[in-house]
Amino acid sequence: MPKIVDHDQRRGEIVEAFLAVVTRDGLPAASSRAIASELGIGTGALWHYFDDFDAVASAAYQRVFERTNGRIAAATAGRRGLDAIEAMMREILPLAKETLDEAHVVVGFWGRLAANDRLAAADADVGELWGGQLRDFLREAIADGELRPETPVSGLVDMLLSMSIGQQVHVVMRSPLADPARQWSLLDTCLRPWRTS
Numbered sequence: 148m149p150k151i152v153d154h155d156q157r158r159g160e161i162v163e164a165f166l167a168v169v170t171r172d173g174l175p176a177a178s179s180r181a182i183a184s185e186l187g188i189g190t191g192a193l194w195h196y197f198d199d200f201d202a203v204a205s206a207a208y209q210r211v212f213e214r215t216n217g218r219i220a221a222a223t224a225g226r227r228g229l230d231a232i233e234a235m236m237r238e239i240l241p242l243a244k245e246t247l248d249e250a251h252v253v254v255g256f257w258g259r260l261a262a263n264d265r266l267a268a269a270d271a272d273v274g275e276l277w278g279g280q281l282r283d284f285l286r287e288a289i290a291d292g293e294l295r296p297e298t299p300v301s302g303l304v305d306m307l308l309s310m311s312i313g314q315q316v317h318v319v320m321r322s323p324l325a326d327p328a329r330q331w332s333l334l335d336t337c338l339r340p341w342r343t344s
Contacts, residue, residue, distance in 0.1 A: 158196045160186060162206045166252065169207075174251045179203075201259050208256035211249045212273065215239060219280070228288035229338065232307075235280060236334055239311045241318040242327045250315040277311075278304050298341040306337050 164185035168177045179200060183190040197203050215238055222234040241250040281304045288294040310333055318325035 154196060158206065161193060161196055161203060162210050165203055165207045166210065166248075169252055169255075170248045174255045177255075204252075204256050204259050207252050211252050215246075215249065216276070219277075223280075223284075228284060228291045229293045229342075231284040232281065232288070232338075233334070235277075235284070236307070236311070239277070240314050240330050240334075241325065242330060247318055250318045253315055254319040274308055278308055281307055292343055294338070294341045295343055303337060303341070307334070310334070310337065 161182060164182045165177055168181045168185055172181070179190050179193055182203070183193055193203070197206070218238040219235050222238050223231045226234055238246070241247045282300055285294065285298065285300045285303055289296060289298055289300075314325060314330050314333075323329070
């Protein structure tokens with residue numbers, strides 16, 4: 148009798164193997180051979196669960212997005228306004244080992260996205276979800292008197308999202324701009340003109 152395989156579970160294992168290789172050896176090492184070796188299976192077995200390597204990278208990107216969302220939810224629980232924005236940005240910006248590793252996965256996915264329109268849908272949720280959360284927190288900060296009433300909420304949301312993307316690229320490129328203190332200073336620079344104190 149043939150062995151019954153849970154396809155979703157196996158797909159999840161492949162994604163976790165991809166992320167483990169990236170974390171340990173870096174994105175360039177995350178080949179189909181390395182992923183298969185991580186799982187102790189033949190390379191051909193990967194393609195029973197994914198159409199191609201772009202699909203693996205897309206699923207890994209989605210996994211990183213889900214994990215980040217989980218951390219954001221935990222970090223911002225019970226917080227509001229500027230306190231919540233700072234907590235959220237600490238989970239997105241590549242400031243610690245986990246977010247540094249994730250930046251490599253994310254930027255690698257964007258490289259594939261540039262060459263494959265089919266992957267565009269996977270990237271669409273970030274701006275919508277994170278932008279909505281930032282918008283709500285900024286409005287809370289205005290309501291609580293932390294930010295001035297004329298604070299340009301939409302412009303700041305765009306700036307914070309762009310900063311998040313830019314810093315992930317900087318860290319992958321090993322730019323001096325990726326220094327954690329400089330990253331955090333950028334956040335302060337964005338918000339300082341609108342603070343009430």
